[in-house]
Amino acid sequence: MKCVVGIDLGSTTTKAVLMDERGGILGQGITNSRSNYEVACAVAHEEAVLAARRSLLERAIESLAGPGAAEAKAIRALLFDALRLELYLEELGELEDSVVRHVAGPAVHALRDVLEPAAREVLGEMRRAAPDLFLGGAARKSDFFRDVAAAGFMAGAERVSADGKVPFDRLVGLFDRAILDVEVRFRRPAFAPLLRRALGRVAPENGGDGGSARTRIESALREAADREIEEVAFVGTGYGRQTLPFPREAVKSEILCHGRGAHDSFPDTRTVLDIGGQDTKAIQVDEHGVVTSFQMNDRCAAGCGRYLGYIADELNLGLHELGPLAMQARRMVRVNSTCTVFAGAELRDRLALGQDRADILAGLHRAMMLRAMSLLARSGGISNAFTFTGGVCKNPMATRILEDLVRENYEGGITLHTHADSIYMGARGAALFALDDLRAGRPGILPNFGRAAAQPAEDPPCGRADPSVRQHGQDVDD
Amino acid sequence: MEPTGPESARPADPCAPLLERALGLVEDHTFAAVREWKAAHPGALAIGCMPIYAPRPLIEAMGALPVGVFGAGAEIDIIRGDSYFQSYLCHIPRSTLELALAGHLDWADGMIFPSICDVIRNLGGMWQMLFPGRYTFYLDLPQDFTPAVGGRFYVEQLRALARDLAARGARSLDAAALRQAIADENARRQRLDTLDALRRDEPWRVRASEAYLVARAGTLMTAREHVRLLDEFLTVIRQRPVRAFDNARVVMVGAFCEQPPLALIRTLERAGCDILDDDLQLGLRSIEGPIELRDGEDPVESLARAYLERGVATASRYIADGVKGAALIEKVERCGADGVIFCAASFCDPALLDQPMLETALDRAGVPHTSVKFAENQRQVRREHRAVPDHPRAGGRVLRRRQTLGRPAMSTKSSALESAKDRSQLHQKQMIAGHFERLARAREDGRKVVYTFVPGNLTELIDALGMLPVLPEINALQSGMRGRSGGYILEAEKAGHSEDVCTYVKCDIGMMRGGNIGPTGTKLPDPDVLLLSYTGCFTFMKWFELLREQYKCPVVMLHVPYQADGRITPEMRGYVVEQLRDKVIPALEAIAGRKFDLDALGQRLTLSARAEDDLVAVWESARHRPSPIDGYFGGVYYIGPIFSAFRGTADAVGYYRELRAEVEARIAAGEGPMSPDGPLGPERYRLVVEGPPNWTSFNDFWRMFSREGAVVVASTYTRVGGLYDTGFRHDSQHPLESLADYCLGCYTNLSLPARVALLERYIRDYQADGFLINSVKSCNSFSAGQLLMLRELEKRTGVPGAFIESDLVDPRYFGKSNIENRIQSYLQMLEARRQGGYS
Structure with missing residues (x-):
């Protein structure tokens, strides 16, 4: 099947989306951006391919009927x-x-x-x-x-x-x-053998009964693994765009990609807030998802995802634990600075004053979202509907405060959309731009970031073996 | 043992109720007291007054209430206010705007914005745009202190204010009422003096934080009411049971505009400091002693005279005579203080530019000092890492020895690559090289050297007197392009200059400290005089105060008033002409050692006008498609001669004739302009740009546009040294008047609404697809208000704008990928909008 690829190289994470010809998401991959962007792109991309195979397998399992089908469906999640x-x-x-x-x-x-x-x-x-x-x-x-x-x-x-x-x-x-x-080492995981090993863990061999869950899944697996995934176009975006190993023509602005990805997820979107690791973006889009204005935070990363990162490090917590902890606050400590450099000092001072950890965290979240509100105001305010994306969107406290602030500062029921896959919006938008190329019959561009990332013995994972088409079907034949 | 003051006596403190009342007034951001006053005085006006100084007696004499507006402290969320200001600007404008947008200042029948810095100045312009129906008055306090010149200008402003207030329903100004109001103000001043004396003599009896509250509360009431409050306080404070204790005695300076959090003042006190004097609430103490009322004198004149003759030394007032820092040392001695704490708001240009000079003066006098920086809403306070003293009684808690910060290494490699050049550009290069040669020979040739600034430069006058100009901004930008500025700036910061302030100044100071080697590699001659053409930029004043400290040479001040209402009034023109005639020319004559010849000036002005005609033709050529010029990146070369040493010379006339011919040839050939990579490819985007360029990565910056086929058809930066395409020309028939109009008309001397109107005109006339604002950290004169300009221009023209941030010559503030990211996003957005969607 033909598909297009969008990659969003962020400061913290790199995301890849594989999209089919109808604009449906086939697979998504994410990895930390590390010090090597090429590897990060290759890994995220490979994850997306793996996820695409996984979703093909899921679809195959879903369509099973007859003996063993119900059992196969039951162990799918565990698999x-x-x-x-x-x-x-x-x-x-x-x-x-x-x-x-x-x-x-x-x-x-x-x-x-x-x-x-x-x-x-x-x-x-x-x-x-x-x-x-x-x-x-x-x-x-x-x-x-x-x-x-x-x-x-x-x-x-x-x-x-x-x-x-x-x-x-x-x-x-x-x-x-x-x-x-x-x-910094790129591996290409082989889908079929991996999955067979996984299957062995959750559904041990039971004598070759053709109706067993294992047998049914194995046949579905062959179908999913043999299906050709033909990448025909590619667009890259993200914070590291200037150093991206992508051809210049295949690079799109992250502002356009985020706006478009969010609009594609929620077509009534008119304002997008994206808070990533290093920057915050406030984007206004029209009814077609075309950006009409945008504002980004200035040079300092105050109030961006990195700020929460420092706070998490300071408290020796995982980033995803901050929000839930802040949700336990009984009162909100007033914090007026979101300076990333002083985040640790601010936190220590307040803890030393005997203030409650959850209360302080709540205040820090609020300070951060106040900054985002200012940026939104700078870009032209919030119009209905309002979509919140980026890594920070996964933080429940950030979302709750944003809801409160929107209610306090904007009249008349603004709908706030968030999406479980909000972190992929930039990559999704990029994939949509690649889809434009596919639909317009423009020559597909494929990146060659894999060359430096690949192990010497292997082919470039995403290079242009054939001038314009890369096939993954053979990867799972072993 | 922890030193304790009146806190230990708090259970029986008779002052507590009054202090609580004062605190309630100060912290009430809804201004309930003012609303009550208005309710009790139907029809009377309440006029908001930004720091520092406003002529309160005049307002009171008209039955109106002057109300101090000092931002919002720490207690309100700043959302909309922040959306109008970049992070490198101070806090008071954002919280003040937040208050206004939230309706908390809707009691104000008018707002007065005194001329204390570029941020407050531009805030006045923002007010005009955001609240078009409301009255705003820019109080351009004179920097010339002679009664016949600065005094006359100031009196005229006071009368204009009175006329405006009367037109809005205030009682008309009456001499008797003004005399009474001045008497009330003097009574207040006397009580404040008493309070200050008490603080000095018995600091344990009244703390600085308490005196601050009681003083600040008075900015929300009439002088007479304040006198009652102060009398009450002075009575109860004397009854307060206290015990003396031994603290570090300090003077605090720097917080004259944005006020520090009360907690900061209290923290300093708890840390063992008796703050015996400060410049908090300086507005009420801006005149030393009482305002003298002379028999038979118009009291408006008395008010003006008091400001001229007895205005206190502060950072926003030019110290024309006397020694910088002398007033502070006198204050320290009067108080018997052990040291000084500099306490400036972050990004406060006046305070932070002043501070190194004051520190030097204190060092010379052996007075220890330290410094902190704050924002009004801050809980955390930054102690500057370049403090001095160790007071034994302070237990080392506040005052520490000087520390030196490790600084990041910086490349001195030039980022400005050799770019393709037009013939005129090579010609210009020769002209400039010739000028530097003349400068190198100045001493042997017996020519005097004048340092002066680009905006409001008086090149024809300087040349007519046979003197040679040096323009420090141009040296700084040349240092930036040659990759030297980073090192110079670090040098200046090591010497005590704040990281917050203008990098042109720091670059110049660093260059001076490194031997003052000019762009051509030869040492620049020291100045014989500093001609301070104070036009459109507050920093200029501090810059030359700093240079005066170094060179010990005379300074000639030319105060060019600001076009706050978007027009040049006869009073403004008259004020500048009088200064030129009575001050500038005689002073320059004395230094040049020759008589000024009006005809010689006239001849040069004729040549100026000729070059200006050709320059305007060059600007207007950008109406063609493709544009034959780049009006920003190329434009900075085009302005070179006319903004520097060559206006009014035959050389400049020749240069601009040649340039014009080149441009006309390109039009005929249908060619676009040069770019760093040779002739520009197909023109894809036509842009208007506001703000100066970045100089440290000039060609990289340019390429971000040229490689995308973006050409700048007009820019405002190329109008800072003279705005000619709205019709102004130097005029030999009216030499001094036309010099005055030239100075008054420079771009950064225009009001914010006038700047927006000019940009709007450029966008329309040059059929721009978009406009870009390059907001530079160094230049508040440009930057404060640019986010509002962005919105306003988008609203008026429907053309989308872009906003990026960088700096003039500080390489630390040029984030290449960050800026490129925004520019590419913006250009792709323009393309998508042009297509009407994605496909």
């Missing part, structure tokens, strides 16, 4: 959790290889006898604990490998160094170096 577990274990394997390489290096060689067994023990325990983490319903602070692995490694390192024989700092330093290798 996809198991798939993520398998992906995690694959990366963990790479991490282990990387640790072994680094422990032999000159920097820590003298401590190798202590560090290597300790690291192996920690990683072994992480491997053992992984099924619980993904299949046991436990809460994870993040879906990114770096974050999940770091949390596991830190906990393990504390444990193994408790007796003082293993130097904790050196062990963690080892992790820090090793994780960089994993992050």
Whole structure:
């Protein structure tokens, strides 16, 4: 099937969207932007391809009928959790290889006898604990490998160094170096074998009965894996646009992409607020989703997602934990500065004054959203309907305060839209621009960011093997 | 032991009820007291007065209530106010606007905006646009202090204010009533003096925070009511049971406009400081002692004379004679203070530009000092990392030794690449090189050197007297283009200049400290005189005060009044002409050692007008499609000769004739302008630009436009040194008047509504697809109000605008990808709108 790709390279995360010819979302992928944009794009893109296969599989399972179909549908959710577990274990394997390489290096060689067994023990325990983490319903602070692995490694390192024989700092330093290798290395996960392993975890072989859930899923899997995904056009956008490894003609402004993505999700949208890691955008669009005016925060990142990031770091919390904690506030502490540089100092001062953590957090959220309100006013105010997008939109406190502020400052029932996939709006808009090219018969442009990201032995993951078309069908044949 | 003051006696404090009342008045952002006053005085006017100084007795004499407006403190959410101001501007304009937009200032029958800085000045213009029906008055306080010149101008303003108020229903101004109001004001002044003396003598009896409240509450009432309040306070305060204690005795300066959070003042007190004097609520103490009423003198004249002769030294007042900082040292001595705390609002240009000079004076006198910065709504207070003293009694809690901040390394590599050049540009290069050669030889040739500014420069006059001009802004921008400015700015910041203030100034100071090597690599001669053409920019005044400290040479002030109402009045013109005739020319004659020749000036003005004709033809060529010029990036080269040393010379006439011919040839050939990469490709976007360019990445910035096929058809920056395309020409028949009109008409001397009107005209006349505002951090004169200009222009023209932020010569404030991101987004938006949708 033909599809187009949109990639949004943000300061914190990189997002990719695969869209079919009708404008339907086939798959979405997200990864942290790390230090290598090419890898980030390649990884997000690959995730989106994987997700597209997953959604094809879901559709195939959904259409099953007859013996085993109901059972197959019942284990579907668990199957996809198991798939993520398998992906995690694959990366963990790479991490282990990387640790072994680094422990032999000159920097820590003298401590190798202590560090290597300790690291192996920690990683072994992480491997053992992984099924619980993904299949046991436990809460994870993040879906990114770096974050999940770091949390596991830190906990393990504390444990193994408790007796003082293993130097904790050196062990963690080892992790820090090793994780960089994993992050800047691009892998192309093979969908079918991974999924078969996942299937083995949730539906063990039971004798080859053609009606079993496993057999039915396997046949659906073949259908999904063999389906050709033909990427015919591509558009990239995002904060890192100037350093993007995309052809110049394939780059669209993030303002246009965010406006369009939000408008596509909610066609009555006239005002969009997007709060990302480094910038906040207030965008006005017309009935066609065309941007009529926009404002972005000035050079400093005060009041952007990064601000919450610093606060989370200061409190040693996950970013996604801030909102729920702030929701528990009984009163809102008044905070007048959203200066990112002073965020930590402000927080410590207030904690030292004995103010409640949740109350302070509520105040910080409010200060941040007040800034966003000013930016909205600067761009021409809020018109109905109003769509809130970007990473911060996932924060329930931010959304609640925004609702309150809109009610207090604008008359007459403004509808506030938020979307579970709000973080993908920029990539979605980019994909829509690529779709324009497809529909207009303009020559498709495909990026070559994979070249630097790929392992030497492999083909460029997203390069132009054939001048304009990249096929993924063969990837799952093994 | 923690020093305690009257707090320990609080249970029995007889002052508490009165202080609470004062606090209630000060913190009430709804101004209920003013509303009550108006209800009790039907038909009477209430006039809001921004800091610092307003002629309150005149307002009171007309039965109106002058009301101090000092922003909103920390207690209200700032949403709409923030939406009009960039983050590098101070806080008081945003909270004041928030109050007004929320209706909290709707009691005001008028607002007075005194000339204390460019931000408050431009706020007045914003008021005119946002509240068109309401009366605003820009009080252009004179910077010439002679009665016959500055005094006359000021008296005329006071009379104009009185006429305006009477037209709006106030009692007409009557000499007896004004005498009475002045007497009331003097009574208030006397009580405030008593209070100040009490603070100095028994600081444990009355704290600065309390004196502040009692003084500030008085800005919401008549002088007579305030006298009653002060009398009551002075009575109860003496009954307050206290015990003396030994604190650090300090003077606090810098918070004369935006007021610090009360908590900050109290924190300083709790930290062990007795603040014996300060410039909080300076408006009530702007005149030293009573306003003298002479028999037979018109009391309006008395009021003006008091300002001229007895106005207190403060950052927004030019110190014409005497030594900078002398007043502060005298204050320190009078108080017997141990040190000084500089306490300025963040981004307060007057205070922060003044501070290094005051610090130097204090250092010389051996007075220790430290500094903090604040915003009125701030809970956190920044202590500046360049403090001095260690007072034993302060326990080191407030005052610390000087620390040096590590600064980020900065590249000195030039970002300005050699770009393709027109023949006229090479000609210009030779002209400028020639000028610097003349400067290098100035001493041996016996020519005197005048440092002066681009806006309001008097080049023909300087040339007629055989002197040579040096323009520090041009040196700064040249340093920026050559990649030197970053280092110079750091040098100035190391020497105590705030990171908040104008980088042209800091670049110049840094260059001076590094030997004053000019753009051609030779040392610039020291100035024989600083000609302070104070036109359209507050910072100019501080800049030359700073240079005077260094060069110890005379300064000649030419105060050019601001066109607040969008027109040049005969009084303004007369004031400038009088200064030229009575002050500037005699002073320059004395330095030049030769007599001024009016004919010689006239000849030069004729040449000026000729060059101006050709320049206007060049500007107007942009009406063609494709435009043969870029009126901004190319335009900054076109203005080079006429804005600097060459206006009024045959050289300039030749240059502009050549330039015009080049442009006409391009029109004939259907060609566009040059870009850094050679001739511009197809013209895709026609833009108008407001604001100065960034100089440190000038060509990178230009390429962001030229590579997208965007050409600038008109810009306002190219009008800062003279606005010629609205008809003005230098005129040899009226030499001094035309010099006055030239100065008064420079772009940054126009009111905000006039600037919007000019931009609107450019957008329409040049058929622009869009307009862009490059808001530079350094230049408040340009920047304050630009967000309103953006909205207003979009509303009036339907043409979408873009807004980006950078700086003149500070490379730290040029975020290339950030700016490019916005510009590309904007151009793509223009394209999508042109297409009417996506496809």
